[in-house]
Amino acid sequence: xxxxxxxxxxxxxxxxxxxxxxxxxxxxxxxxxxxxxxxxxxxxxxxxxxxxxxxxxxxxxxxxxxxxxxxxxxxxxxxxxxxxxxxxxxxxxxxxxxxxxxxxxxxxxxxxxxxxxxxxxxxxxxxxxxxxxxxxxxxxxxxxxxxxxxxxxxxxxxxxxxxxxxxxxxxxxxxxxxxxxxxxxxxxxxxxxxxxxxxxxxxxxxxxxxxxxxxxxxxxxxxxxxxxxxxxxxxxxxxxxxxxxxxxxxxxxxxxxxxxxxxxxxxxxxxxxxxxxxx
Numbered sequence: 001x002x003x004x005x006x007x008x009x010x011x012x013x014x015x016x017x018x019x020x021x022x023x024x025x026x027x028x029x030x031x032x033x034x035x036x037x038x039x040x041x042x043x044x045x046x047x048x049x050x051x052x053x054x055x056x057x058x059x060x061x062x063x064x065x066x067x068x069x070x071x072x073x074x075x076x077x078x079x080x081x082x083x084x085x086x087x088x089x090x091x092x093x094x095x096x097x098x099x100x101x102x103x104x105x106x107x108x109x110x111x112x113x114x115x116x117x118x119x120x121x122x123x124x125x126x127x128x129x130x131x132x133x134x135x136x137x138x139x140x141x142x143x144x145x146x147x148x149x150x151x152x153x154x155x156x157x158x159x160x161x162x163x164x165x166x167x168x169x170x171x172x173x174x175x176x177x178x179x180x181x182x183x184x185x186x187x188x189x190x191x192x193x194x195x196x197x198x199x200x201x202x203x204x205x206x207x208x209x210x211x212x213x214x215x216x217x218x219x220x221x222x223x224x225x226x227x228x229x230x231x232x233x234x235x236x237x238x239x240x241x242x243x244x245x246x247x248x249x250x251x252x253x254x255x256x257x258x259x260x261x262x263x264x265x266x267x268x269x270x271x272x273x274x275x276x277x278x279x
Contacts, residue, residue, distance in 0.1 A: 007035035010106035022112035022142040034080030064155030170278035175246030
């Protein structure tokens with residue numbers, strides 16, 4: 001994900017109140033990593049949008065007590081937090097976001113998403129999921145109806161338990177590696193990692209024992225049952241603050257209709273979900 005350089009986090013924003021949680025997660029990650037935050041808004045060519053409509057990085061960091069009221073953009077740069085705001089006009093939001101991804105190759109995308117179920121998923125498909133489905137970029141989904149592990153009011157991070165499903169296809173090696181890189185940057189003092197395989201134990205892939213910081217624990221669980229239902233019940237059981245999943249990139253017209261395990265879990269879990277593409 002990071003390749004030995006400061007992390008570049010990309011957050012497309014729609015300027016709505018529901019987007020605040022995703023913005024706060026993106027900003028918190030960048031402030032921990034001393035990295036680069038790109039904020040992108042795609043506006044309708046006929047609409048009037050001002051630069052002041054972008055979520056304010058300085059006022060948010062001041063509210064969190066990270067910087068003083070006199071903090072300038074130069075002061076943010078000195079702290080290692082660089083912010084780039086981009087305003088583009090287009091009638092095709094998903095394509096404009098995808099084009100930005102291909103051109104700038106961020107390390108992590110943070111998306112706010114609506115969680116719809118049943119017929120509504122197909123009559124009102126999620127733009128965020130459409131963008132991420134074919135992307136090669138790890139994506140942190142922050143559903144609009146959950147607070148997530150970063151408190152918007154004061155910036156407190158409550159990241160205590162992470163669920164990482166493992167299976168043979170895709171192999172979990174990449175997802176585990178990328179997830180641990182991100183978690184080590186966020187550096188919670190205590191963290192419980194739960195690796196879950198749904199299916200016969202003989203089908204579970206071999207896992208490399210990750211080297212964990214002091215205060216972090218790991219456990220491996222094997223359960224039988226419906227994959228999605230078992231993932232969701234386990235996430236609820238361990239009070240997961242994050243679910244991190246390896247997923248295959250989807251192409252073609254059938255993919256949005258059929259959905260994927262990752263998308264089904266996203267629509268049912270009560271916490272943010274990190275999707276790490278493979279292939």
